[in-house]
Amino acid sequence: MLAAILAPLAAISAQAQPIAHPVATFAGLDKITGRITRFDVYIDETVLFGALEITPRACYDRPASDTLQRTSAFLEVNQRSLDGESQRIFTGWMFADSPALSAVDHAVYDVWLIECKTSTNVPPPDER
Numbered sequence: 001m002l003a004a005i006l007a008p009l010a011a012i013s014a015q016a017q018p019i020a021h022p023v024a025t026f027a028g029l030d031k032i033t034g035r036i037t038r039f040d041v042y043i044d045e046t047v048l049f050g051a052l053e054i055t056p057r058a059c060y061d062r063p064a065s066d067t068l069q070r071t072s073a074f075l076e077v078n079q080r081s082l083d084g085e086s087q088r089i090f091t092g093w094m095f096a097d098s099p100a101l102s103a104v105d106h107a108v109y110d111v112w113l114i115e116c117k118t119s120t121n122v123p124p125p126d127e128r
Contacts, residue, residue, distance in 0.1 A: 018060035018061065018062050018072075019060060019061050019062070019116075020058065020059070020060055021043075021059045021060070021061060021116035021117055021118055022042060022043055022059075022117075022118065022119075023040050023041070023042055023043070023059070023116065023117040023118070023119065023120045023122075024040070024041050024043065024056040024059040024073045024075075024113065024115075024116055024117075025038065025039070025040050025041075025113075025114040025115045025116070025117055025120075026038070026039055026040075026041065026049075026054065026111055026112065026113055026114060027039075027111070027112055027114050028049045028050070028052075028109060028110065028111045028112075029109065029110040029111075030050055030108065030109060031107075031108050031109065031110065032108060037049065038114065040117065040120040040122050041054060041055075041056050042056075042120075042122075042124055042125060043056055043057065043058060043059060044056075044057065045125050048080070049109065049111060050108065050109050051079055051080050051081075051108070051109070052077055052078070052079060052080070052089075052104070052106065052109055052111065053077065053078040053079075053080055053086060054075060054076075054077050054111060055075060055076045055077075055078075056073050056074070056075045057074045057075060057076065058073060058074040059071075059072075059073040059113075059116035060072050060073070060116060061115075061116045070096070070097055071095065071096035071097065071113065071115055071116055072093050072094065072095050072096070072113070073093070073094050073096075073113050073116065074092065074093050074094075075090070075091075075092070075094060076088065076090070076091050077089055077090040077091075077104050077111065079106070089104065089105070089106065090104045090105070094112065094113045095113065096112075096113045096114060096115060099112035099113065
């Protein structure tokens with residue numbers, strides 16, 4: 001009887017823990033020009049894509065054998081106006097396996113998560 005109770009608990013603890021990464025890779029679409037741009041962003045760094053300020057706060061991967069969303073990032077996106085004011089338009093988790101599940105809803109730009117990485121050829125913000 002005890003084995004029947006403990007078996008599901010063992011299966012839950014056997015799931016791999018997410019691995020945090022210092023870099024998130026995004027793709028952005030400018031709907032006016034049709035141009036897609038791929039860019040790397042360090043965690044807690046803010047980059048400008050068009051009029052959008054994108055700040056990833058976390059980026060996690062799970063092993064390919066995991067049935068959960070394997071690559072996810074928590075991010076904040078602000079829209080910058082012509083007078084320099086910023087307004088938050090998105091805060092939440094974005095999933096690389098399901099980009100439409102939690103998308104940035106903007107009339108001109110689309111942004112989606114590609115992957116989480118341990119390194120990039122972009123120098124860290126404190127070295128620029």
